Amino acid sequence: MEPYQVADQERIVAEPPKRVVAPERTPFERDRARVVHAASTRRLAAKTQVVGPQADDFVRNRLTHSLEVAQVARDLSRALNGPESPQPDIAETAALAHDLGHPPFGHNGENVLAEQAKGIGGFEGNAQTLRILTRLEAKTFDADGRSVGLNLTRATLDACTKYPWRFGECPGPKFGVYEDDLPVFAWLRAPGAGQRQCVEAQIMDLSDDVAYSVHDVEDGIVAGKISLASLDLDGVAETVADWYVPGFDRALAEATIADLRAAGCWIADGAAYDGSRRSQAMLKNLTSDVIGRFCGAVKAATYAAGSGPFVRYGADLVVPEQTRMEIALLKGVAAHYVMRTDERAVKMDRQRNLLGELVDHLAATAPDDLDRQFADDWRAAADDAARLRVVIDQVASLTDITALAWHERLCQGL
Structure with a gap:
C-alpha cells in the first residue's frame, strides 16, 4: 500500500x-x-528571528x-x-x-x-x-x-x-x-486525529527546535554575547526552568554540558571565538555536529519504537529525554544571554508600543490606510469582529522595517 x-x-x-x-x-x-x-x-527576510534583521x-x-x-x-x-x-x-x-x-x-x-x-x-x-x-x-x-x-x-x-x-x-x-x-x-485533518500532530508536523516541529536552539547560540557567539567556555550556569538553568523545562536546575545543566562535551559537541575551555576563519570553521563544524547528534538520536529512537513507514498517523517521532534536555539547554543559553538582557527589554517595550498604536490607528481609519487586498476584506467583513481581524491580518503581514515606516507615516502625532 x-x-x-x-x-x-x-x-x-x-x-x-x-x-x-x-x-x-x-x-x-x-x-x-x-x-x-x-x-x-x-x-x-525582513522579520526578526532573535536580533533584528x-x-x-x-x-x-x-x-x-x-x-x-x-x-x-x-x-x-x-x-x-x-x-x-x-x-x-x-x-x-x-x-x-x-x-x-x-x-x-x-x-x-x-x-x-x-x-x-x-x-x-x-x-x-x-x-x-x-x-x-x-x-x-x-x-x-x-x-x-x-x-x-x-x-x-x-x-x-x-x-x-x-x-x-x-x-x-x-x-x-x-x-x-x-x-x-x-x-x-x-x-x-484526518478523521479521528483529535489533537495529535501527524508525523510530518512532528518532524517540522522538532526541526524548528533543533535549528533555533543551535543557530541562536551560534549567532550569540558571533555577536560576542555568548561564550560557551564561561557560562553563568545558575542564570541559564533558571531561564530554562522559566521558559522551557520546569524544574531544570544547575546540576542538570552541568550534566547536560558534560554529555555534550564528551561527544565533542562543545567549545573547549580557552577556545574563545575570535572571528578568524579557523574560529568560524570551528563554530560551523560544532553546529553541524550538534544538529547531527540530535537528529541521529531521534532517528535511532524512532526506529527502535517501530518499523515504519513513518508517515501521517502511522507513527510518532521519538525524542530521547537526553536530547530534549540538550536542546532545552541551548535554547536557555540563547535566551539568557540575548533575549533576557536589559537592552533587549527596553527595545521590546518600544516595539510593543509601536505595534499597539498602529493597530489602534488602522482600526480607527480603515479601510483608508489598508493595503488594497485588506481594504477589500474589510469592506466584505460582516461585523466589527471580522473587521478587526482584517486589521490584525494587515499588521501581521508587515515586516519589521515596514511596521516602523507605517508607524512613522501614520502615527507621528500620537
Missing part, C-alpha cells in the same frame, strides 16, 4: 495535472514550489531560519523513510512555511497582537500561518470567488499544523486555527 493515499494529495479546489516541466512534478513538489514563491515567504549582515532572520529548518526537516525525513519517499517534500514545505504567520518583531509582536485580538479569538503565529496558506496568499479561488490561498494538498497543510486545536482548547497561549478558519481545518 502506498504510504500517501489519494485523499492526502487532494486540494481544496481540484486542479488538473500540469506538464510545464519534465518530468512532471508530484503534488507535494508543487506545494513546495508554491511556498518558495509566495510573497509571505519573501517577507520573512537590519542589525547585522550575518545574523539570521526568519527566512534564513526557515531555510535551515527546512534542511534539517528534509534530512531527517529522508533518514526515516528513504530518498524515494515523497515525505521529504512534505516535511520541507511545512518547515519553509512554519513561520509565515509571525508578525513584525517576532514573539514580542505576536504577544501584542494576541492582546489586541483577545476579544475576537486571539492571535497566534501558527494559526496565522494556516490563514495565510488557505486564504490570504493569492493563488487560487473557488467557484464562489473566495480565495483558498495557495491551494496546497491536504497532507501538506496538515504537516503545517503545529498546534492542531482551536483557541482555548488547550492550556497556554498556543493554538492553530481561528474560528472562521475552522471549515478548512476540518477538511485538512
Whole structure:
C-alpha cells in the first residue's frame, strides 16, 4: 500500500495535472514550489528571528531560519523513510512555511497582537500561518470567488499544523486555527486525529527546535554575547526552568554540558571565538555536529519504537529525554544571554508600543490606510469582529522595517 493515499494529495479546489516541466512534478513538489514563491515567504527576510534583521549582515532572520529548518526537516525525513519517499517534500514545505504567520518583531509582536485580538479569538503565529496558506496568499479561488490561498494538498497543510486545536482548547497561549478558519481545518485533518500532530508536523516541529536552539547560540557567539567556555550556569538553568523545562536546575545543566562535551559537541575551555576563519570553521563544524547528534538520536529512537513507514498517523517521532534536555539547554543559553538582557527589554517595550498604536490607528481609519487586498476584506467583513481581524491580518503581514515606516507615516502625532 502506498504510504500517501489519494485523499492526502487532494486540494481544496481540484486542479488538473500540469506538464510545464519534465518530468512532471508530484503534488507535494508543487506545494513546495508554491511556498518558495509566495510573497509571505519573501517577507520573512525582513522579520526578526532573535536580533533584528537590519542589525547585522550575518545574523539570521526568519527566512534564513526557515531555510535551515527546512534542511534539517528534509534530512531527517529522508533518514526515516528513504530518498524515494515523497515525505521529504512534505516535511520541507511545512518547515519553509512554519513561520509565515509571525508578525513584525517576532514573539514580542505576536504577544501584542494576541492582546489586541483577545476579544475576537486571539492571535497566534501558527494559526496565522494556516490563514495565510488557505486564504490570504493569492493563488487560487473557488467557484464562489473566495480565495483558498495557495491551494496546497491536504497532507501538506496538515504537516503545517503545529498546534492542531482551536483557541482555548488547550492550556497556554498556543493554538492553530481561528474560528472562521475552522471549515478548512476540518477538511485538512484526518478523521479521528483529535489533537495529535501527524508525523510530518512532528518532524517540522522538532526541526524548528533543533535549528533555533543551535543557530541562536551560534549567532550569540558571533555577536560576542555568548561564550560557551564561561557560562553563568545558575542564570541559564533558571531561564530554562522559566521558559522551557520546569524544574531544570544547575546540576542538570552541568550534566547536560558534560554529555555534550564528551561527544565533542562543545567549545573547549580557552577556545574563545575570535572571528578568524579557523574560529568560524570551528563554530560551523560544532553546529553541524550538534544538529547531527540530535537528529541521529531521534532517528535511532524512532526506529527502535517501530518499523515504519513513518508517515501521517502511522507513527510518532521519538525524542530521547537526553536530547530534549540538550536542546532545552541551548535554547536557555540563547535566551539568557540575548533575549533576557536589559537592552533587549527596553527595545521590546518600544516595539510593543509601536505595534499597539498602529493597530489602534488602522482600526480607527480603515479601510483608508489598508493595503488594497485588506481594504477589500474589510469592506466584505460582516461585523466589527471580522473587521478587526482584517486589521490584525494587515499588521501581521508587515515586516519589521515596514511596521516602523507605517508607524512613522501614520502615527507621528500620537
